[in-house]
Amino acid sequence: MHDTDWDRIRIFLEAMRAGSLRGASEKLGVNHATINRAISRLEETYGTRLFDRSAGGLSLTQPGEALVEHAEEMEAQAFQIARKISGLDSHPSGVVRVSISPSLAHRFFAPILAGFSEAFPDIDVRLIATNQRSNLARMEADVSIRVADRVSDDVVGRRAVKFVQAVYAAPEYVQRVGPLTLGDGTGAHWINFRSDPKWIKASPFPNAKPRHLIPEITMQIEAAAEGVGMVLVPTFIGDADPRIVRVPDIPIQPGYSIWLLLHDDLRHSARVRAFVDFTAQYISERKRMFTR
Structure with missing residues (x-):
């Protein structure tokens, strides 16, 4: 050829x-x-x-x-x-491309980047903010930070933390439908990713109706802050927004894990390893933020 x-x-x-x-x-x-x-x-x-x-x-x-x-x-x-x-680099320098969902990036990526940049000034991080899973085999990213129950066998996965979730709404919304939501949610509305009857029936408010399906957490919270309905989101995201509050008397709900993913061929790369180790340590030191 x-x-x-x-x-x-x-x-x-x-x-x-x-x-x-x-x-x-x-x-x-x-x-x-x-x-x-x-x-x-x-x-x-x-x-x-x-x-x-x-x-x-x-x-x-x-x-x-x-x-x-x-x-x-x-x-x-x-x-x-x-x-x-x-993956053969032995000195932590060069470019690390990081794929992360916009909601995760918005909540905690900036302080990670600030600390990492100070610790590793020779590494340039390039952020890929997307809800799509980056194909690590095709080198669409070097590291993928994703929320999942489990990960596939074709990547190297490091579970950073397992977070919990809670039900949030605008304070005015809670006051308006409070008497109803003390029961089964009749009269209230969920803002959700999709209309999922099984999820709704297993939720704290099985009779609340799904309304205005929105595919991204940041956008869901914006709608909730305007009094559109309730959202079930990770507490480390919901607690950070002063415009919404946890719906009273509702226990925290099980969540998912945040994974740091990379291809096996890059597991010994100095620059990739430096980013993964730093990010895992950052999250570990703030574990309480994700689990309460």
Whole structure:
């Protein structure tokens, strides 16, 4: 293969996944003409069409489908090589890319970053705030800070803490529906990620109705602060917002774990190890904040 073939293969894969030249262009950060030219030259190399092009986008031809499996094998090998090389650093310097949900980042990431920057001035942290799980095998991030019950076997996981949750609402909302919520929640409303009958029935207020489903904790709290309804959120997030209060006489609820995740190939990387160890220590020293 020529040296440039891998670049063209990579573009072919992104075009296949995006389903359009425009989508691949946006993903790779190159212009539309570059994508089109790379695919055309790849088709010239193999002497066959890899995509059928239409106004609706790109669709794989039979040769294109045959190429996908081999191209993905090349991609996996390329990522493995990159991870292995990246994990060989012995001095804590360079870049660490950290994937974290916006709600976690908003609540406690800034003080971690401040302390870490002082302790390791040669490491540059690049934050990826997203609710999507970053693919560590594809090097979308070096470290992922996630909330989960358990983690998959293909990553190295370190449980930082298991937190608890509580029911919160605006003080005015509690006063307005207080007599009702002392019972089963009739007349009250949940602000939640989704309408889940099983979750609601097992909650402290099984007759409260789900309302205004909102997919992100920070946005849920904003709605609760305006008196829209009740939220069940981690206490380390809810207690930090003076606009909402815990609903009285309701015990704390079981929560989940905060995990620090990395790929096995990076477990000995000095810069990655420094960030994971520092973050785990920071959370451990403040464990009470997460468990009361």
